Amino acid sequence: MIRLEQVSKFYAGGHSPALDKVSLIVPDGAIYGILGRSGAGKSTLIRCLNLLERPTSGRVLIDDNDITTLTPRALRQQRQRSGMIFQHFNLLHSRNVAANVAVPLEIAGVNRPQRERRVRELLALVGLSDKAAAWPSQLSGGQQQRVGIARALAAQPDYLLCDEATSALDAATTASVLELLQQINRQFGLTIVMITHQIEVVKAICDHAALLESGRLLESGPLSTLLRQPDSRLRSALLHDPLSERRFLQRHGIEGGTLCAVA
Amino acid sequence: MRGSLNLDELWQLLFQATLETLYMVGMAGLFTLAIGLPLGVLLFISRRGGIVPLPRLNALLGTVVNVGRSLPFIVLLIALIPFTRLIVGTTLGSNAAIVPITLGAIPFFARIVESALDEVAKGRIEAMLAMGGSDWHIVSKVLLPEALPALLAGITLTLVMLIGFSSMAGVIGGGGLGDLAIRYGYQRFNQPVMIATVVMLIALVQAVQMIGDRLVRRLAHRR
Numbered sequence: 001m002i003r004l005e006q007v008s009k010f011y012a013g014g015h016s017p018a019l020d021k022v023s024l025i026v027p028d029g030a031i032y033g034i035l036g037r038s039g040a041g042k043s044t045l046i047r048c049l050n051l052l053e054r055p056t057s058g059r060v061l062i063d064d065n066d067i068t069t070l071t072p073r074a075l076r077q078q079r080q081r082s083g084m085i086f087q088h089f090n091l092l093h094s095r096n097v098a099a100n101v102a103v104p105l106e107i108a109g110v111n112r113p114q115r116e117r118r119v120r121e122l123l124a125l126v127g128l129s130d131k132a133a134a135w136p137s138q139l140s141g142g143q144q145q146r147v148g149i150a151r152a153l154a155a156q157p158d159y160l161l162c163d164e165a166t167s168a169l170d171a172a173t174t175a176s177v178l179e180l181l182q183q184i185n186r187q188f189g190l191t192i193v194m195i196t197h198q199i200e201v202v203k204a205i206c207d208h209a210a211l212l213e214s215g216r217l218l219e220s221g222p223l224s225t226l227l228r229q230p231d232s233r234l235r236s237a238l239l240h241d242p243l244s245e246r247r248f249l250q251r252h253g254i255e256g257g258t259l260c261a262v263a
Numbered sequence: 264m265r266g267s268l269n270l271d272e273l274w275q276l277l278f279q280a281t282l283e284t285l286y287m288v289g290m291a292g293l294f295t296l297a298i299g300l301p302l303g304v305l306l307f308i309s310r311r312g313g314i315v316p317l318p319r320l321n322a323l324l325g326t327v328v329n330v331g332r333s334l335p336f337i338v339l340l341i342a343l344i345p346f347t348r349l350i351v352g353t354t355l356g357s358n359a360a361i362v363p364i365t366l367g368a369i370p371f372f373a374r375i376v377e378s379a380l381d382e383v384a385k386g387r388i389e390a391m392l393a394m395g396g397s398d399w400h401i402v403s404k405v406l407l408p409e410a411l412p413a414l415l416a417g418i419t420l421t422l423v424m425l426i427g428f429s430s431m432a433g434v435i436g437g438g439g440l441g442d443l444a445i446r447y448g449y450q451r452f453n454q455p456v457m458i459a460t461v462v463m464l465i466a467l468v469q470a471v472q473m474i475g476d477r478l479v480r481r482l483a484h485r486r
Contacts, residue, residue, distance in 0.1 A: 050393055079395035090390035094408035103404065104394045155394075 002026040002049060002159065002193065007058035009044050009215075018044045019055070020215040026208070028158075031185050031192045033202035035234065036212035042195035045212065046161050049193060050079050062159070080108055083152025087164035089144040091136040097147050098123065098132040104155040122150040126180060142173035149180060153190075160184070162194035166201060178204045199237050209234050268453070276443060277459050283357045284439035284467070287429040291364040292422055299369045299421075300414075302328070303376020304402055314388065315398055331370030336428055339367050340435055360437030364428045368421055375417035379410040412482045419475025423468050430464065440464055 002025070009019040018041045026032045036042045047053035048060055051067060059066045067078050083104075091100050098119050105115045123129045126146040136144055145165060152160055162181070166174040182205045185192050194201065195212075202209050202223075210220035211234050219226060219234050226232045227239075249255075268276070306324055309317040334342070340363045344354050347362040383406055391405045407414070433441025440460050448457030 052389060052392060076395040076397060079393060082393075084390070084393040086386055086390060088384075088386055090384070090386040092387055092405060092409060094411060103391070103396075106404070107394055107396050107400060151394075161393075 001028050001061075001063060002191070003059075003061040003064075004048070005059040005061065007045075007048055007055045007060060009041075009048065009053060010056045017056075017215050019048070021058070022212075022215075022217045024210060024217060024220055026191060026193055028191050029185070029189050030208045031182070031206045032194070032208040032210070033206035034193065034195045034210045034212055035197070035199065035202055035237070036195070037197055040212045041215040042197075042212055043163065044215075046163050046193060046195045049159075049161055050082050050084060051075060080104065080155045081157050082159035082161055083155070083157040084161040084163065085145065085148040085152050085165045087167050089136070089141075089148045089168075091144055091147055091151075093136050095136075096132070097128065097134050097136065097139070100136065100147055101150045101154055103151060108155050118154060119150075122154060125153070125184075126150045140173070141169050142177060145169065145173075145177050146180065149177075149184070153184065153188075158191060160190050160192045162192060162196075164196055165194060167196065167198065174198075174201070175204070181205060202234075203238055211237075268456070273455055273459060276447070276456065277463060280438070280440045280443040280460070281463055281467075283442075284426065284429050287357050287360050287364060287432070287437070287439055288422060288425045290361045291368060291425050291429065292418075294361070294365040295368040295372050295421060295425070296418065298365075299372035300376055302369065302373040304380065304406070306373055306377040307380040307406070308398070308402065314401055328370040328373055331366070332374070336363075336367045336431055337434065339363055340431060344435065355436045357438040360429060360432035360435070360439070364425060364432060367428050368425055371424065372417065372421045375420065376414065379413035379417055380406050382413055383409045412479050415475060415479050415482065419472060419479075422471045422475070426464065426467055426471070 004022055004024040007019055007022045008017050010017050022041075022045060034042055034045060044053050048055050049062075051060070055068065060068055062078065062082075065078075067075065070078060092103070095103075098116075101119045101122050102115050105118060110118070119132070120129070123132055126149055128143060128146055128150070131139065131143065131147075136147065139147065148165075149160075160181075165181075166177055169177060178201065181192060181194075184190055185205075194206070196202065206223065208220075208222050209226060211218045219232055223234075223238075226234050229235060302324065306321065306328070308314040309321040309324070311318045311321070313321075331339075343363040343366060347354050347359050350362055351359045353359050387405050387409060388401055391401050396404065429437065429439050430441030430444070433439060433443070433445045436442065440463055444457060444460040447453040448460060
């Protein structure tokens with residue numbers, strides 16, 4: 001379980017906090033989508049979960065262990081327990097696909113035969129067994145993200161952090177990557193936290209969601225609860241939006257009355 | 264003509280001088296790499312907001328490097344004579360020339376390394392941190408391998424510069440092609456030696472540049 005308690009982050013020179021007393025609970029096994037526009041503080045928030053960003057105040061508890069108090073060495077070990085994937089994949093271009101997936105295993109000190117076995121398993125899992133010797137630059141965006149996922153899972157983490165993982169991908173590729181994430185969540189009981197500005201991502205696979213705006217968490221919780229709250233903004237964002245559709249039609253010269261006739 | 268040589272003697276001189284130049288450039292190149300590479304890495308990682316931020320050390324190293332780079336090499340060459348005597352025991356010959364050549368090239372090369380590392384996408388460093396990588400992992404698995412093509416291009420550039428430096432070392436009797444040009448071309452007005460020296464220097468620089476370019480291209484090809 002991940003628990004954020006009153007997490008705030010101020011940047012030097014910024015007039016408003018990037019995160020303003022954010023409290024959040026991510027239960028084990030959840031796929032938690034944190035939705036927000038650019039500049040809402042999403043990137044900062046997800047980076048607080050592995051301390052790529054250190055909160056100015058507040059606590060970040062992972063399995064009841066406050067990671068802000070860890071020594072550098074203990075923090076590095078903690079980070080091996082949570083994989084991360086990125087919008088721009090961040091693969092190492094000096095290594096081929098198999099060697100990229102092996103990086104976390106090298107860090108963990110796994111010996112070569114075991115590394116090779118595990119890399120084979122992972123590439124099979126993400127459907128890239130035939131690309132082991134390819135270079136990242138030879139892969140499509142979707143394939144690169146699959147390598148990123150394989151790499152993130154290499155050290156068998158309990159958590160997977162997704163930083164706008166599908167934002168650089170087209171719709172079809174996004175769907176297949178999301179499907180893979182869901183499969184991993186079910187198969188390994190991996191807890192997934194994803195930040196995104198795409199409501200479709202939340203719709204497709206999340207079971208929990210939160211809405212972040214100007215550094216503040218406006219809503220959060222299981223979708224089964226949020227969808228029952230009539231005033232929930234996430235609910236109205238997730239569901240059919242008649243107002244914007246009517247405006248869309250109006251912009252193209254189709255008035256409400258005509259619409260009814262057409263429909 | 265005074266001091267004229269037959270072809271055999273000319274070849275002999277040229278061959279000897281080329282070997283000395285290659286020796287100086289090779290040794291100075293190795294020392295420059297051995298000292299300049301870690302220095303460049305340190306300059307990069309110790310920046311404010313870097314991987315191991317040490318702003319004071321960074322400012323100090325930056326100043327030393329800039330001082331080294333702002334002295335014209337010919338001045339450095341002469342200013343370092345006492346230091347060379349201390350280290351090598353003599354100030355004449357190729358071994359003695361290696362000291363000022365190396366010291367002249369290190370600051371230059373360190374800055375090249377620093378800017379090559381700066382080109383590595385920050386996200387890749389972040390990914391290594393997220394995987395639990397240590398500072399050493401970042402340097403050895405991300406920064407240096409990812410910057411390798413740029414580093415090789417920088418090494419090529421530095422080698423070409425070292426050829427130039429080693430020639431200037433001829434002024435203080437350093438041996439090599441520069442020495443030959445001064446003793447025969449300048450002091451004895453021997454034009455064939457002068458021309459042969461110039462041709463040989465051009466050939467050396469061309470060869471270094473070509474090999475360097477080829478290596479860089481081969482590496483960049485697969486990325």
